[in-house]
Amino acid sequence: MSKTSLFTDHDVYLFKEGSHFQLYDKLGSHLMAVHENKGVYFAVWAPNAARVSVIGDFNQWDRESHPLTMRKDDSGIWEGFIEGVGNGTVYKYHIISRYKNYSVDKGDPFAMRWETPPKTASLVWDLNYKWQDDAWMNTRHKVNSLKEPFAIYEIHLGSWRRVPEEGNRYLTYKEIAHYLADYVKEMGFTHVELLPITEHPFYGSWGYQTVGYFAPTSRYGTPQDFMYLVDYLHQQGIGVILDWVPSHFPTDEHGLVYFDGTHLYEHADPKKGFHPDWKSYIFNYGRNEVRNFLISSAFFWLDKYHIDGLRVDAVASMLYLDYSRKDGEWTPNKYGGRENLEAIAFIKRFNEAVYKSYPSVQTIAEESTAWPMVSKPIYVGGLGFGMKWNMGWMNDTLAYLSKDPVYRKFHINQLTFSIMYAFFENFILPFSHDEVVHGKGSLLGKMPGDEWQRYANLRLLFGYMYGHPGKKLLFMGDEFAQVKEWHHEESLEWHVLQYPFHQGMQRWVRDLNHLYRNEPALHEQDFHIDSFEWIDFHDWESSIVSFIRKGKLTDDIILVVCNFTPIPRNNYSIGVPRGSFWKELLNSDANIYEGSGLGNSGGVEAAPVPKHGRAYSLSITLPPLGVLIFKHEGGIR
Structure with missing residues (x-):
């Protein structure tokens, strides 16, 4: 093993300071040549390890043959160059902790590709790709402006369409690209929002239990295949928003948890570092290196994959120390309050960094409380997001429309109240996947009355939504009145489009989208x-x-x-x-x-x-x- 490094003294300084947001170019595995010898440079942060080695197919998973060397600058980074290995090499890090006789085989936190689950190793991967979306990228600042229409189509890639003739398999990124672009364009949506495509071991988490923060899931193809999907959508004038999850990560041993025998990425205090709802770990937002990791992940998708927006999941769980906790299960901050000061500082730093480096993108908060100024600039005391989901509007509107019309006159305030706060934030009106899972049924299933009335009520719901101030978001299947609750292991009910009611609903949503886009009065002053x-x-x-x-x-x-x-x-x-x-x-x-x-x-x-x-x-x-x-x-x- 030859000695070399991608880290300069300045890189190390920024890393320690917590302001190195392109660590994906330094940590992880990188193809390179040293003295004309081709190989791979490996670097991993494991400050509490006594020994780190690279194991994989190339050395028969021998834990002794390829050790890394720890840098002598107190960065906690282990690095090394291995000759003769190349693109597609399967590997892990074998880590022996200096504490508690702990040793473990870990995937690479900065891996740009992972094996297809249930396999758990990382892959060396070259992200070289020839993009064809210059026209989109050069004008994106106009399309992504808050004065422009946002009609977002939220989808789960693995269940939008499947191939029943081939064992109900998923479509690949490349296969879905043309189907999705043609459909979204015809329907008049401006953006697609993808449920997390970051690599995740448990498919049933829909991607929200992320392990690979720098890799699109290999279930649907290679990183270049995902680039093709984004590229083609851009060529068709469609923006791409990713769900991004900096709020928690799963307990899988090959992932981030207890990485070097210590609580490296997660907070050591279980009152701050473990989610009771999701049985997952919470990042230690006060640690500089963790801040580097998360913001580098955000930058990575914007940089390498040309992503147009990041929808940040579960922001409320980050903001409050007592989120889903009973008395005695949380520790107040230094002022005695329930606000998570470290998470708040991280969120502001994230938004500040993203908008400074990528001013034509948008960040979007899924924030379910009345936290003030979520989508207002940091310099006026806000959190700095571009937009926020209006969960209050969604809950009140669905509650109202779910009532038998004979009782609606007693609850008209559920409709009118939203205008009281409609301009406090830059709101998106969401009917997302969360409204059609966990026994809640489909949107159509929530509507009262006989068959004709249920479809009329749903058309009324969508019409009211498109007239109301705020950008729009619909989950896949809502646009043609899917009958069943969404299930991630099945394709949408495309077959129902043979029936007139479903055809009418699809045509209605299409016409609403086109009207919304073509009429400035319906979008250009949404937040005023x-x-x-x-x-x-x-x-x-x-x-x-x-x-x-x-x-x-x-x-x-x-x-x-x-x-x-x-x-x-x-x-x-x-x-x-x-x-x-x-x-x-x-x-x-x-x-x-x-x-x-x-x-x-x-x-x-x-x-x-x-x-x-x-x-x-x-x-x-x-x-x-x-x-x-x-x-x-x-x-x-």
Whole structure:
């Protein structure tokens, strides 16, 4: 074994300081040549190891033949160059701790490819790839702007489509690329969001129990295959968001846990370092090297894979020391509070670093509490995320729509309350995978009434969602009213699209997406209070609400009217701020969506009759369990 190193003194300084965010270029395994001898440089952080060696197929897993050398700069990094090994080499680190007679075979925390589970070794891998997405990358800052539409299609790659003729196998990254891009483009979604594709040993965790923070799961192909998927989506004008999980990691022995015989990556105190809900370990956010590891992982996906956004999972579990803990099971911070000060500092550092180095991407928080200013800049006291999931809106809206319409008039506040806080954060309105698992059933299954009413209610739900301020997110299958609860071992129920109700729902979501994208009033001021104005939310007896959305241009006005009962309303009067013609852009009750066909023949002329504090009003036909979307066009038709 020859001696060489990729680390400079400056690298080591940044590593110790906690500000080296491209460690994937230094730690792990890297193909290189030393004095014209080709081989692989290995480097791993294990400060409490007495001995570290590289084992693998190349040396018959001999723990003695290829030891690494510990650097003499107190970095805790072991390194070495092994001649004659190359791309695809299978390996692990054999670590003997200086404590408790502990020894273990570990995967490489910085491995860029892993064996396909249930195998657990790492692979040396060259990430060389010729990208074809220059046009996308050069204009991404415009597409990813918060003023632009975000209609996100959340998917789990292993169950979007399968091949039943071949043992129900997954599609590979390359196989799914064209199917997914064509479908997403046709449906009008702007982005896909992938449930975690980072390598994970337990498939049933959907990727949220991550071991390989620098590797796409090999279940669906090689790293280059995943690059092809991202590349092709970009070429078709579709952004790619990854679910990223810095909140916890699993207990698997080959992973990060107890890495060198000590609590290296996880917090040593079980009150801070172990999740009671997920039976997994929590990162020690106060440790510089751990901060390096996590932010380097974020940078890695943005750098090597051209990812356009990171949705950070379970942020609430990071922010609170007492998250899912009873009294006595958590330790207050130094001020006596329940805030996790180290995690808060990490989150701010993460967002600050990402937006500084990759200003055209977005970070998104899944944060389920009322923590203030999650999506506000750090310099004004925020956490620095670009956007936040609006979990309160999702829960209230589903609770309301799940009620029999006869009782909805008593709960209208569940709909109207969201506007009270709609502009406190940069919100995404999510109907995610979490709403269709663990016995919750499908979205369609939550809707009350007979068959026709259930589909009408779901169309109404989506129409109200697309009219409401905030970016949009739907989980796969919701767009065509999947009947069954989602299951990760099965394909979506694509066969139901032979039935008219499902065809109508898919067409409705497609048309909503295209309308949302084409109408600035529905997206360009999503996060500004000037974009929204109630027309009427006092007609609780009839369970009807109406409001307008406004673009930056004075005359750019959209009217949304929702009837949450199965009773049609003829000659229903709605006050409007402008006279002349209001075009009916979409009607959820139209025949093409399998509705009853009630509507307004393309639009209504405003009359100079005051209503709802406006100088003009419309007399409209309001269909049962329907949503109407009008646009002020002026003139006389």
